[in-house]
Amino acid sequence: MWFVRDVPGIACAVSTWLLVLSGAGLLLVEQLWPAQDAAYGWAHGALSHLLAFLALAAHLRTMLTDPGALPEGSESSLGVTPRCPQCGAVPQPLAHHCFVCGRCIRRADHHCPWVNNCVGEDNRKYFVLFTLYTALAALHVLLLLAVPALRAYAQGLWDPHAPPRPRAPRVFLFFVALEGFLFATLMFAVQMHSICTDQSRRGSGGTTCSSVWMNLKDVLGHPASLAWMSPFVSPEPQRASGHHDVV
Numbered sequence: 233m234w235f236v237r238d239v240p241g242i243a244c245a246v247s248t249w250l251l252v253l254s255g256a257g258l259l260l261v262e263q264l265w266p267a268q269d270a271a272y273g274w275a276h277g278a279l280s281h282l283l284a285f286l287a288l289a290a291h292l293r294t295m296l297t298d299p300g301a302l303p304e305g306s307e308s309s310l311g312v313t314p315r316c317p318q319c320g321a322v323p324q325p326l327a328h329h330c331f332v333c334g335r336c337i338r339r340a341d342h343h344c345p346w347v348n349n350c351v352g353e354d355n356r357k358y359f360v361l362f363t364l365y366t367a368l369a370a371l372h373v374l375l376l377l378a379v380p381a382l383r384a385y386a387q388g389l390w391d392p393h394a395p396p397r398p399r400a401p402r403v404f405l406f407f408v409a410l411e412g413f414l415f416a417t418l419m420f421a422v423q424m425h426s427i428c429t430d431q432s433r434r435g436s437g438g439t440t441c442s443s444v445w446m447n448l449k450d451v452l453g454h455p456a457s458l459a460w461m462s463p464f465v466s467p468e469p470q471r472a473s474g475h476h477d478v479v
């Protein structure tokens with residue numbers, strides 16, 4: 233099993249889990265339970281926990297999937313062909329050495345401490361899903377917190393002389409959700425832009441619809457299906473028959 237032994241990265245990954253779990257728990261205790269409305273509580277409780285579950289599943293798969301490490305070189309192979317001076321791998325186009333992972337990674341995008349791994353060829357789908365489900369889970373919390381206040385304001389029930397004094401756990405929940413939403417949305421947008429405009433993939437014809445579609449299938453799997461949204465379905469078998477024979 234792939235696991236990067238990097239103490240700061242492990243600390244960041246654990247804190248990501250703690251933030252998601254505490255957000256889901258606080259939403260239940262601070263917002264859904266006090267509402268005393270069973271339908272409201274069950275519907276939003278189920279949705280928020282489903283999104284948190286999918287985000288954490290995608291996080292685990294990003295962290296524990298080999299991002300595409302090239303085979304390390306042995307002592308005897310040194311000097312035969314050009315090698316990476318750090319890990320001895322035979323260089324490949326688009327592969328870069330990561331000093332945290334200590335390996336050369338195919339299509340290395342960046343090393344993300346929050347998932348304690350490189351984001352590369354073989355775990356990029358899971359990283360995209362992690363940012364997507366985190367952004368959706370955080371947006372759901374923000375809407376649940378904001379809508380009642382906005383409704384009260386619209387109905388003229390808002391008293392400017394007696395502003396509400398939210399309890400500390402609610403303030404914490406709001407800032408965790410806001411930070412999660414901004415950060416995950418930004419990362420998701422950056423990932424989608426970089427995948428869709430990647431000239432080195434099969435859809436190298438610029439940003440036409442068909443080329444964007446080809447690139448998305450390259451990362452998320454062939455053919456386009458609901459499996460794109462599942463952190464439990466690996467895109468690799470489809471990619472192995474579709475992508476590597478072209479590059």
Ligand SMILES: [Zn+2]
Nearest residue numbers: 316319329336
């Ligand atoms: Zn290397």
Ligand SMILES: [Zn+2]
Nearest residue numbers: 330333343350
């Ligand atoms: Zn790395």
